[in-house]
Amino acid sequence: MTQPTLGSIAPRPSPMTTGEILAPLQRMRPLLTWGAILAAMALGLGESRAETLLNVSYDPTRELYRDVNAAFADYWTRQGHPAPQIETSHGGSGAQARSVVEGLGAQVVTLALASDIDRIAQAGKLPADWQSKLPHNSSPYTSTIVFLVREGNPSGITDWGDLVKDGVQVITPNPKTSGGARWNYLAAWAWAERNGQDPKAFVGQLFRNVPVLDSGARGATTTFAQRGIGDVLLAWENEAYLALKELGEDQFDIVVPSVSVLAEPPVAVVDAHIANDDQRALAEGYLNFLYSPQGQALAYKHYYRAWDASAAAPEDVARFPKVELVDIAHFGGWAKVQPEHFGDGGVFDQIYVPK
Amino acid sequence: MTGRVTRRALVQPSPMPGFGLAMGITLTMLSVVVLLPIGALLLKGADFGPANIWETVNRDRVWAALWLSFRLSFLAALFNLVFGVMLAWVLARYRFPGRRLLDAAVDLPFALPTAVAGIALTALYAPNGVFGSVLASLGIKVAYTQWGILIALVFVGLPFVTRTVQPVIEEIDREVEEASATLGASRLHTLRRVILPMLAPAALTGFALALARAVGEYGSVIFIAGNIPLVTEIAPLLIVIQLEEYNYDAAAAIGIAMLLISFAMLLAINLIQIWSRRRIGYV
Numbered sequence: 194m195t196q197p198t199l200g201s202i203a204p205r206p207s208p209m210t211t212g213e214i215l216a217p218l219q220r221m222r223p224l225l226t227w228g229a230i231l232a233a234m235a236l237g238l239g240e241s242r243a244e245t246l247l248n249v250s251y252d253p254t255r256e257l258y259r260d261v262n263a264a265f266a267d268y269w270t271r272q273g274h275p276a277p278q279i280e281t282s283h284g285g286s287g288a289q290a291r292s293v294v295e296g297l298g299a300q301v302v303t304l305a306l307a308s309d310i311d312r313i314a315q316a317g318k319l320p321a322d323w324q325s326k327l328p329h330n331s332s333p334y335t336s337t338i339v340f341l342v343r344e345g346n347p348s349g350i351t352d353w354g355d356l357v358k359d360g361v362q363v364i365t366p367n368p369k370t371s372g373g374a375r376w377n378y379l380a381a382w383a384w385a386e387r388n389g390q391d392p393k394a395f396v397g398q399l400f401r402n403v404p405v406l407d408s409g410a411r412g413a414t415t416t417f418a419q420r421g422i423g424d425v426l427l428a429w430e431n432e433a434y435l436a437l438k439e440l441g442e443d444q445f446d447i448v449v450p451s452v453s454v455l456a457e458p459p460v461a462v463v464d465a466h467i468a469n470d471d472q473r474a475l476a477e478g479y480l481n482f483l484y485s486p487q488g489q490a491l492a493y494k495h496y497y498r499a500w501d502a503s504a505a506a507p508e509d510v511a512r513f514p515k516v517e518l519v520d521i522a523h524f525g526g527w528a529k530v531q532p533e534h535f536g537d538g539g540v541f542d543q544i545y546v547p548k
Numbered sequence: 549m550t551g552r553v554t555r556r557a558l559v560q561p562s563p564m565p566g567f568g569l570a571m572g573i574t575l576t577m578l579s580v581v582v583l584l585p586i587g588a589l590l591l592k593g594a595d596f597g598p599a600n601i602w603e604t605v606n607r608d609r610v611w612a613a614l615w616l617s618f619r620l621s622f623l624a625a626l627f628n629l630v631f632g633v634m635l636a637w638v639l640a641r642y643r644f645p646g647r648r649l650l651d652a653a654v655d656l657p658f659a660l661p662t663a664v665a666g667i668a669l670t671a672l673y674a675p676n677g678v679f680g681s682v683l684a685s686l687g688i689k690v691a692y693t694q695w696g697i698l699i700a701l702v703f704v705g706l707p708f709v710t711r712t713v714q715p716v717i718e719e720i721d722r723e724v725e726e727a728s729a730t731l732g733a734s735r736l737h738t739l740r741r742v743i744l745p746m747l748a749p750a751a752l753t754g755f756a757l758a759l760a761r762a763v764g765e766y767g768s769v770i771f772i773a774g775n776i777p778l779v780t781e782i783a784p785l786l787i788v789i790q791l792e793e794y795n796y797d798a799a800a801a802i803g804i805a806m807l808l809i810s811f812a813m814l815l816a817i818n819l820i821q822i823w824s825r826r827r828i829g830y831v
Contacts, residue, residue, distance in 0.1 A: 370789055537793060545609060546608070
């Protein structure tokens with residue numbers, strides 16, 4: 194500071210006083226303050242990775258994983274591990290899978306469709322045989338598609354055949370953007386096959402009765418329940434029960450069709466995003482916990498059809514009626530169904546062709 | 549020596565200091581924030597090839613969505629042009645209690661997450677909503693129809709015209725109007741021949757901004773549109789649907805089509821602006 198600074202004309206004869214030294218700093222104080230605030234905001238953008246687990250899941254599992262995360266954190270610390278920090282992200286299954294493919298650092302994915310996790314496997318983030326790693330096709334819980342109708346079932350809807358009647362309005366999300374809606378579509382297809390109807394024509398007729406195509410399952414539930422649109426909502430069974438619980442049992446009834454689908458929402462560890470052995474243990478422990486009696490009980494509690502009812506409350510298990518369930522293998526597996534029905538120009542696109 | 553001369557002819561030193569630094573920062577920012585993403589989109593399209601792009605876009609469903617998006621965006625921007633100018637006039641010219649509050653409220657559509665706006669509008673205009681139930685008894689459906697999309701687009705585009713026109717109105721000297729009046733012009737005549745021409749360039753800028761905003765709007769529209777293909781499916785939704793299928797090329801193709809149409813429309817608006825400036829001779 195004894196050297197002349199740029200722009201000063203004469204060298205200073207004496208050492209500067211503290212006030213003189215601090216003066217430029219004083220002038221810069223607003224700048225420094227703002228700089229510090231911006232830096233703090235920028236740092237906040239980064240991710241911290243210590244003992245954390247990000248579970249990227251689909252739309253209607255919010256309530257389930259809120260409970261699972263709390264129960265698992267408790268279980269994990271009792272096993273002598275440090276308390277994990279578990280976060281879950283929810284959204285349309287396809288969009289969630291795409292985020293992971295494009296770099297969202299999920300250690301665990303719990304999505305609606307095996308084809309969505311296949312997509313992540315194709316990007317090289319987990320092995321192609323991921324589905325054989327955990328029991329039951331890596332699906333710790335299953336669900337099916339049921340109808341939610343208005344109280345007293347004023348439109349008299351009892352089975353899939355009633356959905357194509359004139360004047361019946363059906364609410365379902367768009368199969369192009371929602372995993373759940375693909376199950377809706379396939380369940381209708383399966384019913385038509387069993388009842389001697391042309392499935393393609395039947396499904397086409399059904400979708401012509403759809404006044405609003407939401408992008409996700411939760412949006413469709415809102416449209417039906419809160420906005421009062423439509424006579425029947427095609428919904429995940431867990432979503433239908435949740436709507437009953439949250440919005441009042443006196444407003445809606447659940448109708449179980451004669452045929453439906455066995456939806457197996459699978460789970461997997463994303464190997465490419467595992468930072469170290471501790472995190473792998475955590476991720477695997479988390480998924481295995483879903484299969485434990487305690488995890489299974491939580492699945493039952495949140496209206497999923499799970500496998501092991503040993504620790505579940507009996508009324509949670511007893512509420513599910515028996516339905517004839519058709520699984521995805523019946524349609525030839527997702528690798529075949531996805532492009533044929535829901536791909537660009539596929540059967541679903543052909544429904545919406547101008548006449 | 550010659551090199552020096554050409555250089556000087558090419559870049560004339562500005563009398564204002566800091567040109568080099570300011571221009572450098574501007575170009576860098578513009579490249580990183582605007583040009584890179586658009587460049588990436590065009591590159592993706594170039595990979596895909598013009599023939600494939602045309603094949604993707606030239607389908608009834610895509611044309612229907614593009615027509616819907618641009619038609620409703622244009623109508624919404626037109627609505628905002630008329631009522632935005634009126635709103636700006638009221639805010640700039642009159643003094644009344646609550647004016648500042650009203651002035652601040654104009655910016656709310658900017659601040660509100662569009663999804664929130666979409667859900668709120670849907671809740672209001674759904675057949676069981678506050679407005680929707682009244683309209684439904686008259687046999688009018690708003691939510692889940694094209695009217696619903698229009699309302700959402702009007703909402704998100706509202707501040708643009710008002711905010712571009714308002715400062716211009718504040719700058720207009722009262723004397724100009726008084727002069728017009730003393731020369732015997734009626735109020736309507738003054739408005740038409742004196743005020744509006746002065747507002748036109750700013751209003752057109754606001755119109756263009758509102759239009760551009762509406763064309764790209766996704767968040768709010770998606771809730772209030774029924775999203776039925778060929779009827780209420782907007783072009784941005786088609787892009788999202790293609791992405792859901794991991795069909796990045798087709799998504800880029802529709803994106804490029806929207807970009808080209810937007811560019812053509814903004815160019816046309818700019819030409820109108822230049823023409824109006826020439827005709828009026830100032831501003």
